[in-house]
Amino acid sequence: MKVGMIGVGLMGHGIAKNVLAQGGFPLAFLDHPGNQPVDDLIALGAIACKTPGDVADVSDVVILCVTGSPQVEAILTGETGVLARLRKGTIIVDCSTALPESTLRMAAAVRAAGGGFLDAPMTRTAKHAEEGTLNLLVGGDEADFQSVRAVLASFTEGLERVGPVSFGHRLKLLHNYVSIGFMALLSEAAAQAADAGVDPAVFVDVLAKGGGAGAALQRLTPAIVTDDVGTVPFFIGNALKDIDYYRTMASASGASKAIADGVAGAIAAVVESGHGQAYIPELARFLRKQQPAA
Template sequence: MTKPTIGFIGVGLMGHGMGLNILKGGYPLVVVAHRNRGPVEDLLANGATEAASIAELAAQCDIIHICVSGSPQVEAVIAGEGGIAAKAKAGSIVVDCSTADPVSTVQMAEMLATRGIAMADAPLGGTPANAAQGTLSTMVGADDEAFARIEPVLKCWATNIAHLGAVGLGHKMKLINNFVAMGNAALLAEAMALARKSGLSVEQFHKLIGSSRMHNSFYDTFMKWTLEHDENAHRFSITNAHKDMRYLSNLATSVGAVNPVQSAIRNNFGAMESAGQGERFVPMLADFIAATNGLDREE
C-alpha cells in the first residue's frame, strides 16, 4: 500500500527531528524553505524533497504538518494568500503541532472543512532532543476518522499519543500543560533567589529539592542551566513561554475560569521579555529573578 505524502511547514528546533523520524518511518516528506537553511538541507540529504512555496507543498501532500510559533503564523499558513486552504486537495488533513490559541484553531478547522480538508491539533510535549529521538508526547484534537489516518504518522515522532476528542482540545490541554510547566519554572526561579538571599547556596537548594518528592524531569532540565550552564537543556524561549501564557489567559476568559496564579506566572515572563531577554531560554528565568533581587548569576 502506498504511504501518504507528508508535508512539513516549520522545520525548526522541533520540526527538524520530527521530519527525520517521518522519513525513517518510510513516508515521502516534502518541506518548504525555512529562514534557517541548515535543517532543510539536512532533511533533503536524508531523502526529503523541497517545495518552492506553501501552495506547491499543499497541492502535493496528503497530510500537512504545521509547526510554527503561534496562531498568527498558523493562520497565515492556512488562510493566507497561496496558503493551505486555497491549494490543498479535498480529503487532505492539516496537523497543527504548534502551541496555538484554541479559539483560532476551531475557526481554522471550520474554514478548512468547507473545502473538504480535515484538521487536527497535535501540540507537542518534550524537547528538541525528544523530537530527534522520536519520543515526543502529543495531545490530539481530531474526529475519529482523521485521527485514524494520522495516528501511524504521529507514531513516527511520538511515543505518548493522547486522543482527547474534537478539534481544539489538543491546544487547550497543551496550554494547561504549559501552565503547569511555566508555573514550575517561576516557582523554582523565585525559590532559588529567596534561598540565596537567605544565605543558602544553589547547591544546598538542589541537594534537598532534587532528592525530594518535588523532583521531576522538568526540574532536571530547568536546573541544568543553573547547575551546569547547559543552555541546550531546555531550548524553549521566554517569548514563546509568554505567548503561551497569554493564550492561556484568553482560554480562561473564554470559559469564564478564575485563574489568579496564572496572572503572576505570565507577568514573570512578560517582564523578562520586556527587558529585552525574550530570546533567552526558560531556565534562564532564574538569572532574571536573581537579578531583580540584586543577585548576580551564581558561577
C-alpha cells in the first residue's frame, strides 16, 4: 500500500517516519514550508511532491495532518487539491483536529469522487508521534478502517474505531476541551501561587497528593517548578483554535459552553498579547500579575 502524507509538522513528521521505518510502506509527502526537516524521511526513501494532487496521484491512502478545517478543505478541494487527482478507492485519513460539520462535508466530497474517508485525530504529543505510540480516534466505515489498519498501526499504540464519520473529530474536541481546560485552570492557579510567593515545588506536591493530581499536573510540573516549557510542544494559538472549535460544536448542538467560554477568554487574552506561538506550558507565566522577565 502506497501512503501519501500532507502535513509533516511537529506531529506529522513522527507519523511519516514510522510509516516508513516501522510499517515499511512507500511514502510520498507534500513539500511545504511548514514541514519539519525531512532529510531523514528522504533517506528512508520518501518522495517529495509539489502539490496535494501530486500526492494523491501516487497514493492508496492519503494522511492529512494539518492545523484545522480551512486547511483540510483547501487541500482536498483546491484547484491542485487531492480530489482533482484522487484515484478510485483511495482512502483519505484526516488526522487533523477539525470541525465535525466540515468533516461530514469533506467525507461526502471524497465519496462522490470515488474514495473513502476516515477522520482519525490523535491524542498524545509530538514525542509519542516520533515514538510511534499515538492514540487514534477513528470515525468512518468499518471496511475503510480495516483496509488501512496496518498503515495506522505503524504509528500508533492505541487504535480504535469510535463510530461513523465525524465521531473521531467530535471526540477529539471533547478530549481537547477537557485537556486544555485542565491545563488552563492549573496554569491560572500556578500563576496565583507564584504571585503570592508560594514555593512551586510545594504547590505541585500539595496538588499531586490531593484532588489536583492527573495528567495536566504531570505535564505542566516541569514548567511550574523548573521553567522547562518543552514538555508539551503545543502552541497556545492552536489551543485557542481547538477550544473555539469545541464552542462551535457545542453551540450547534445547543449544549452549555459557559466554562468553555471562560477558558477561551483566558487563552485569547494571552494570544492577543502576542504569545500565540508560545507553548502551552508557558500559560502560567503569561497569566501572572507581574510577568517575570523572559
